[in-house]
Amino acid sequence: MDxxxxxxNDAAKVKHPVQxxxxxxxIIWCLAIVAVPLLDLTPVYxxxxxxxxxxxxxxxxxxxxxxxxxxxxxxxxxxFLSGLLVLRAPNVxxxxxxxxITAGEWLLSAALVDLETLRVVSGLLxxxxxxxxxxxxxxxxxxxxxxxxxxx
Amino acid sequence: xxxxxxxxxxxxxxxxxxxxxxxxxxxxxxQEQAELDFLKPAALGGLAMTVLSLIPYVTYGNVLCCLWxxxxxGLTVWLLDRQxxxxxxxxxxxxxxxxxxxxxxxITTILFIPMQIFLMTPESAAALKAQFEQQQMPPAAMDMxxxxxxxxxxxxxTLIVLVLYMVxxxxxxxxxxxxxxxxxxxxxRQTD
Numbered sequence: 361m362d363x364x365x366x367x368x369n370d371a372a373k374v375k376h377p378v379q380x381x382x383x384x385x386x387i388i389w390c391l392a393i394v395a396v397p398l399l400d401l402t403p404v405y406x407x408x409x410x411x412x413x414x415x416x417x418x419x420x421x422x423x424x425x426x427x428x429x430x431x432x433x434x435x436x437x438x439x440f441l442s443g444l445l446v447l448r449a450p451n452v453x454x455x456x457x458x459x460x461i462t463a464g465e466w467l468l469s470a471a472l473v474d475l476e477t478l479r480v481v482s483g484l485l486x487x488x489x490x491x492x493x494x495x496x497x498x499x500x501x502x503x504x505x506x507x508x509x510x511x512x
Numbered sequence: 513x514x515x516x517x518x519x520x521x522x523x524x525x526x527x528x529x530x531x532x533x534x535x536x537x538x539x540x541x542x543q544e545q546a547e548l549d550f551l552k553p554a555a556l557g558g559l560a561m562t563v564l565s566l567i568p569y570v571t572y573g574n575v576l577c578c579l580w581x582x583x584x585x586g587l588t589v590w591l592l593d594r595q596x597x598x599x600x601x602x603x604x605x606x607x608x609x610x611x612x613x614x615x616x617x618x619i620t621t622i623l624f625i626p627m628q629i630f631l632m633t634p635e636s637a638a639a640l641k642a643q644f645e646q647q648q649m650p651p652a653a654m655d656m657x658x659x660x661x662x663x664x665x666x667x668x669x670t671l672i673v674l675v676l677y678m679v680x681x682x683x684x685x686x687x688x689x690x691x692x693x694x695x696x697x698x699x700x701r702q703t704d
Contacts, residue, residue, distance in 0.1 A: 402652045402653050405650065413575035426650075430575075452695060494690050497686070
């Protein structure tokens with residue numbers, strides 16, 4: 361499929377909305393994690409239950425109520441947000457290292473020692489390493505869909 | 513890494529467009545290649561993520577950011593990648609991931625219909641409630657789930673499941689597809 365822009369000279373004039381849209385959606389996602397205990401958002405809590413075990417002993421609490429996601433998933437989400445805001449270029453090597461650290465930490469927690477700090481650090485690394493790569497993929501997909509739509 | 517000739521932003525090597533200003537990245541653009549067949553890989557990926565998500569105990573893998581759904585998206589991209597000697601684009605991986613997630617959501621919803629009829633009984637509801645109490649689920653959430661899991665077939669419930677899984681599976685399979693594309697592209701560059 362040829363998805364080159366039909367008006368190539370106009371392409372540079374169009375501002376790419378993917379970065380602000382992704383950042384906006386991720387901020388809403390992260391706020392929702394924190395808002396679950398603060399605003400007693402049961403439907404949101406149940407939505408998050410499809411992607412996380414939400415075990416209270418493995419979650420942070422606000423006013424005695426657990427956040428919408430466990431500590432690891434919360435760290436991945438906030439790491440993703442920071443990666444979107446701070447990192448510019450995708451780095452696959454960092455992604456592989458982050459996946460290896462997360463897998464290693466998970467094995468370590470199952471076999472020897474389960475430390476909250478390690479879960480936070482590995483989650484932040486994984487989320488931030490994945491963010492620029494996901495942005496690149498979503499950005500290209502957006503451009504592809506838009507140019508295909510324009511050429512119709 | 514390439515740089516955008518328009519704004520100077522650093523770009524992924526295979527990126528076809530600058531993600532900052534939208535200018536075409538001719539240095540990184542791949543030659544036009546044969547069309548990819550998305551449907552078969554996406555169907556297999558969608559089926560794999562559904563099966564893994566339904567097997568007792570194995571299903572708990574999904575509590576790590578939808579691991580099976582992401583792997584389903586990754587499997588789709590891996591199968592797609594085998595159709596070409598060169599690397600596939602990020603957008604191919606993203607689209608393949610989304611498609612596999614949507615197919616997975618449809619398969620899950622179809623399987624959910626007989627599950628409602630045959631497996632959701634008063635006894636199973638009681639067992640589920642006991643499990644939630646053991647997990648210390650908040651009472652309001654537990655009440656809502658128990659109402660949702662009432663025995664018998666319910667059309668509105670089936671539609672809610674379809675929409676919910678289309679959103680979640682589509683999103684996480686897309687992420688799995690993009691990340692797998694990046695990893696496979698790096699591996700192919702190393703072997704070239």
